Amino acid sequence: MTRDCTPVGSLSEPQSARFSPARQRGVFTPALTRTAPKVMILLLAIAAPAFPADQTPAEQGRAVYQKWCAPCHGTGLGKPGTAAATAHGAKPAVLEERTDLTPKMLETAVRKGESFMPRFRKTEVSNTELAAIVAYLTHK
Helix, strand or coil: CCHHHCCCCCCCCCHHHHCCHHHHHCCCCHHHHHHHHHHHHHHHHHHCCCCCCCCCHHHHHHHHHHHHCHHHHCCCCCCHHHHHHHHCCCCCCCHHHCCCCCHHHHHHHHHHCECCECCCCCCCCCHHHHHHHHHHHCCC
16 A cells, blocks of 8 residues: 555554644645655755855855854954954954964854854855855965
8 A cells, every 4th residue: 555545534544643733734745745855955955055166265255254254253343253352352353354263263163153152053154155264264
């Protein structure tokens, strides 16, 4: 017996499956369970960063930095990351101007957070984007 031919509420299914709210609404169907992984892969492919082929990793990193890092670590007033670095004695405090940043420091800060800086998951800043940020901030 195949699941495609089983009517909703069939006696061959366990009682919990026959009376589940999702099953009654028609949400849980075999076609959906086969299609959902394919849809997720497609959505992830669309959401992946598309860098122009002619850009260097550092140039790609600048764009990612502007999106994710500059709001807190850029120049000007109201930048909590820059203010915290200044308070801890980092000179210069703006990340783009620093020469002491290592790839490991940057990767750890982004993935685990630091002080009051939140961590960024791979679904927020992908490994490709993180590598681009590292290339941008360490290319000097």
